[in-house]
Amino acid sequence: MLDYEVLKLIWWLFVGVLLLGFAIMDGHDMGVGTLLPFVGKNDNERRVVINTVGPHWDGNQVWFITGGGAIFAAWPLVYATAFSGFYWAMLAVLWSLFFRPVGFDYRSKIASPLWRSTWDWGLFIGGAVPPLIFGVAFGNLLQGVPFHFDNDLRSYYTGSFWALLNPFALLAGLVSTTMITAHGANFLLIRTEGDVYRRARTASLLFGALSLLTFAAAGVWVMHGINGFVLTGGDLPGGLPNPMDKTVVTAPGAWLHNYSAYPLTLLVPAAAFAGGLVSVVAALANRPLTAFIGSSVNMLGIIGTAGVSMFPFIMPSSTDPRSSLTVWDSVSSQTTLGLMFWATLIFLPLVIFYTSWAYKVMSGKVTLDYVKGHDHSAY
Amino acid sequence: MISTELVDISRLQFAMVALFHFLFVPLTLGMTFLLVIMESTYVVTGKQVYKDMTQFWGKLFGINFALGVTTGITMEFQFGTNWAYYSHYVGDIFGAPLAIEGLMAFFLESTFIGLFFFGWEKLSKVKHLMVTMLVALGSNLSALWILVANGWMNNPVGSDFSYVTMRMEMTGFWDVIFNPQAQAKFVHTVSAGYVTASVFVLGISSWYLLKGRDIEFAKRSFRIAAAFGFASALSVIVLGDESGYTVGANQETKMAAIEAMWHTEPAPASFNLIAGVDEAHQKNDWAIEIPYVMGLIGTRSTTKTIPGIAEIKARNLVRIQNGIHAVTALAALRANPADAVARAEFDRYKADLGFGLLLKKYTSDVSKATPDMIRMADDDTIPRVLPLFWTFRFMVAIGFGLLLLFVLALYASVKNDFVQKRWLLRWAVWFIPVPWMAAEMGWFVAEYGRQPWTIYGVLPTWLSTSTLTSASVYASLTGFLLLYAGLFVVEMYLMVKFARQGPSSLYTGRYAGETAQGAVA
Numbered sequence: 049m050l051d052y053e054v055l056k057l058i059w060w061l062f063v064g065v066l067l068l069g070f071a072i073m074d075g076h077d078m079g080v081g082t083l084l085p086f087v088g089k090n091d092n093e094r095r096v097v098i099n100t101v102g103p104h105w106d107g108n109q110v111w112f113i114t115g116g117g118a119i120f121a122a123w124p125l126v127y128a129t130a131f132s133g134f135y136w137a138m139l140a141v142l143w144s145l146f147f148r149p150v151g152f153d154y155r156s157k158i159a160s161p162l163w164r165s166t167w168d169w170g171l172f173i174g175g176a177v178p179p180l181i182f183g184v185a186f187g188n189l190l191q192g193v194p195f196h197f198d199n200d201l202r203s204y205y206t207g208s209f210w211a212l213l214n215p216f217a218l219l220a221g222l223v224s225t226t227m228i229t230a231h232g233a234n235f236l237l238i239r240t241e242g243d244v245y246r247r248a249r250t251a252s253l254l255f256g257a258l259s260l261l262t263f264a265a266a267g268v269w270v271m272h273g274i275n276g277f278v279l280t281g282g283d284l285p286g287g288l289p290n291p292m293d294k295t296v297v298t299a300p301g302a303w304l305h306n307y308s309a310y311p312l313t314l315l316v317p318a319a320a321f322a323g324g325l326v327s328v329v330a331a332l333a334n335r336p337l338t339a340f341i342g343s344s345v346n347m348l349g350i351i352g353t354a355g356v357s358m359f360p361f362i363m364p365s366s367t368d369p370r371s372s373l374t375v376w377d378s379v380s381s382q383t384t385l386g387l388m389f390w391a392t393l394i395f396l397p398l399v400i401f402y403t404s405w406a407y408k409v410m411s412g413k414v415t416l417d418y419v420k421g422h423d424h425s426a427y
Numbered sequence: 428m429i430s431t432e433l434v435d436i437s438r439l440q441f442a443m444v445a446l447f448h449f450l451f452v453p454l455t456l457g458m459t460f461l462l463v464i465m466e467s468t469y470v471v472t473g474k475q476v477y478k479d480m481t482q483f484w485g486k487l488f489g490i491n492f493a494l495g496v497t498t499g500i501t502m503e504f505q506f507g508t509n510w511a512y513y514s515h516y517v518g519d520i521f522g523a524p525l526a527i528e529g530l531m532a533f534f535l536e537s538t539f540i541g542l543f544f545f546g547w548e549k550l551s552k553v554k555h556l557m558v559t560m561l562v563a564l565g566s567n568l569s570a571l572w573i574l575v576a577n578g579w580m581n582n583p584v585g586s587d588f589s590y591v592t593m594r595m596e597m598t599g600f601w602d603v604i605f606n607p608q609a610q611a612k613f614v615h616t617v618s619a620g621y622v623t624a625s626v627f628v629l630g631i632s633s634w635y636l637l638k639g640r641d642i643e644f645a646k647r648s649f650r651i652a653a654a655f656g657f658a659s660a661l662s663v664i665v666l667g668d669e670s671g672y673t674v675g676a677n678q679e680t681k682m683a684a685i686e687a688m689w690h691t692e693p694a695p696a697s698f699n700l701i702a703g704v705d706e707a708h709q710k711n712d713w714a715i716e717i718p719y720v721m722g723l724i725g726t727r728s729t730t731k732t733i734p735g736i737a738e739i740k741a742r743n744l745v746r747i748q749n750g751i752h753a754v755t756a757l758a759a760l761r762a763n764p765a766d767a768v769a770r771a772e773f774d775r776y777k778a779d780l781g782f783g784l785l786l787k788k789y790t791s792d793v794s795k796a797t798p799d800m801i802r803m804a805d806d807d808t809i810p811r812v813l814p815l816f817w818t819f820r821f822m823v824a825i826g827f828g829l830l831l832l833f834v835l836a837l838y839a840s841v842k843n844d845f846v847q848k849r850w851l852l853r854w855a856v857w858f859i860p861v862p863w864m865a866a867e868m869g870w871f872v873a874e875y876g877r878q879p880w881t882i883y884g885v886l887p888t889w890l891s892t893s894t895l896t897s898a899s900v901y902a903s904l905t906g907f908l909l910l911y912a913g914l915f916v917v918e919m920y921l922m923v924k925f926a927r928q929g930p931s932s933l934y935t936g937r938y939a940g941e942t943a944q945g946a947v948a
Contacts, residue, residue: 107539117525129515135899290593380519387600410549
């Protein structure tokens with residue numbers, strides 16, 4: 049059996065991988081949903097846009113579901129504390145996600161323009177709201193969240209929903225929205241042609257550039273504007289998880305400690321900038337696949353930067369720093385982490401294999417001729 | 428703080444979103460297999476009508492599936508948003524099957540469903556059939572994992588409480604998977620799904636036959652549904668009986684309540700077919716009994732007794748008193764983990780910790796619980812009998828009614844005279860909603876019957892909620908009600924519209940109401 053400390057580290061990486069998988073796969077569907085009303089000017093163009101993700105959105109959404117399930121299984125305290133603490137934010141994500149399955153599947157079933165444009169905006173909400181809120185949530189994690197535990201490890205959230213919408217968190221929301229939207233635009237470059245392609249290219253350039261700018265601004269803010277958290281005692285990496293058994297202090301610039309302690313980690317934010325630049329340059333040069341890979345690396349860098357900056361913290365508490373949740377003390381038992389490690393190791397490569405096959409089967413541009421010829425069988 | 432109001436409204440919300448989700452699940456479970464049968468027939472015979480059947484019934488399946496997905500995401504959120512303490516307390520065990528469900532089943536089902544709808548022109552016949560089979564496999568595997576999780580809630584095997592981490596932790600994953608409750612629940616539930624889908628296809632096909640349209644298409648669909656439905660209805664009943672047996676072993680309380688068996692009867696106990704249940708006085712005013720049957724279902728023997736409610740409560744009273752020691756020792760251990768006396772005391776009474784926690788509803792200091800509080804907690808250990816008694820009987824009656832329908836439908840399809848038997852066709856149409864009623868009742872019996880626990884004997888429902896205000900939960904419940912009502916109207920509208928339109932909605936030019944060239948809408 050693997051060492052407990054190693055398993056805890058592996059699960060920090062795995063959750064990161066699942067988040068990244070979510071951002072790359074479900075993210076491009078959400079970006080496409082966000083852009084739908086703007087890059088498609090009439091019904092047939094919008095049907096082109098929708099059909100680029102038509103066969104895949106459902107499978108891609110499972111990255112989200114599995115990510116949630118994995119956090120439940122591997123970090124039950126994080127799942128419990130974050131979902132109940134961010135109550136209204138989570139419900140806003142959930143309710144906006146409602147519009148996707150029905151939007152995709154029901155839109156094409158009736159030809160009425162009102163019906164269809166209603167679902168277009170539904171798909172817009174389902175695409176734009178979740179990344180925005182996830183970004184806002186990360187922005188709040190970086191500042192610490194007002195919660196504490198009682199002696200039975202029952203969590204109490206003492207903030208309000210509106211307090212989540214503070215300036216730094218909103219900036220983080222913009223980082224997330226722009227990176228996902230640019231990524232969705234890059235996917236459209238791969239799968240479309242003509243007018244839709246041209247508008248998607250404009251979007252890719254615009255949001256790609258904005259993603260770089262907002263990420264840089266957030267970086268400066270983290271350096272100078274907000275306090276990080278430092279673990280000063282207790283909380284042994286190999287020990288039994290108990291969040292109440294540690295001491296934590298806050299300090300300006302503490303979120304940069306990991307970079308000075310391990311300079312190699314600077315590659316992570318560097319990847320965010322490099323990926324973003326590649327995305328923009330490739331979109332300019334009409335190289336869709338390169339742009340898509342660029343935006344994927346960009347998201348790897350951005351998500352990774354949040355993770356590395358906060359490590360070992362996952363969800364720091366602003367009101368009771370001792371209650372903060374870390375990689376060491378919010379995890380499942382060694383048995384469960386070990387079991388889930390093997391399950392992931394077996395099934396995730398399998399998932400990637402058959403998902404690739406599905407994309408290969410459905411590859412090629414979605415054209416106006418295709419959607420016109422498939423009025424009753426395509427979306 | 429936790430209040431009765433918060434707990435009740437949270438339960439209501441969970442029941443509402445779970446029951447609503449379960450309107451879409453059974454049809455998905457069954458339709459995927461019916462589609463496999465139809466498409467296999469197409470691949471083997473090469474007859475176009477079977478491909479049309481796969482595509483048309485697949486269309487209706489898709490309308491249902493979209494809401495199944497939508498409402499399914501809610502379920503994953505519910506535990507975290509509204510049942511945070513539950514998620515912490517048992518996430519170590521309960522989370523694993525959910526995560527594996529995603530990795531093993533949802534990915535499979537959801538990735539291939541896209542190819543099922545959009546891959547007809549891109550895949551060979553055999554490859555497309557494989558895709559359909561993988562969708563069926565995926566959806567049924569997801570049912571397996573969620574019922575492994577649910578089976579554990581009813582019969583928490585393979586786990587142990589840790590006072591350091593203040594939660595249940597997994598000790599034996601195979602025990603959790605091969606939990607007899609989980610296995611019995613799985614087969615019972617998927618069979619119920621197969622019955623639901625069979626009635627759906629049988630009923631709509633019968634409607635076409637009654638209208639005298641799309642005869643060949645409808646006849647073939649009817650036959651497949653009749654055969655598949657007969658086998659499934661039989662298995663629901665046999666395997667439902669099997670879950671009766673496992674309930675007997677693990678959860679006598681649920682069985683005693685379902686049976687309104689107030690006192691232990693001499694073996695083998697008789698089965699109350701119907702009874703005048705007097706819950707206030709803990710007795711039945713009258714009953715129509717079938718001798719021996721209850722003993723046989725519950726114990727598979729003629730000599731073993733099944734405990735009645737009074738005897739179960741007497742046993743629970745002792746467990747609650749022991750539980751007080753466990754809760755008190757746990758508090759001492761939390762304050763000072765090195766306290767050896769508390770440690771020994773805790774180890775001695777740990778098995779009854781959950782029963783001690785039942786008192787938290789009445790006092791925050793369990794060590795000072797009064798005899799009155801203990802008596803109330805003991806009363807709580809029995810779920811309300813009346814709703815369980817009748818819901819169970821309606822469910823079983825529906826099960827036998829469905830079996831009869833399928834016996835007649837299968838007989839008629841073998842004799843090939845069902846097109847003339849208009850009474851049978853009408854019966855099939857009227858019965859379309861009936862399997863859903865049974866499925867919802869089944870959920871109710873299983874979950875309501877587990878009260879007052881979320882994890883039987885381990886974690887009281889009362890302690891499982893998040894620390895939210897009741898107002899928040901009322902507000903979110905209102906949001907769910909509004910959104911779900913809207914989605915339901917849209918779904919039913921589309922379902923009825925396309926069912927009425929029939930296979931002509933494929934625009935192939937071969938079906939009723941289409942022009943010869945197969946033209947526009």
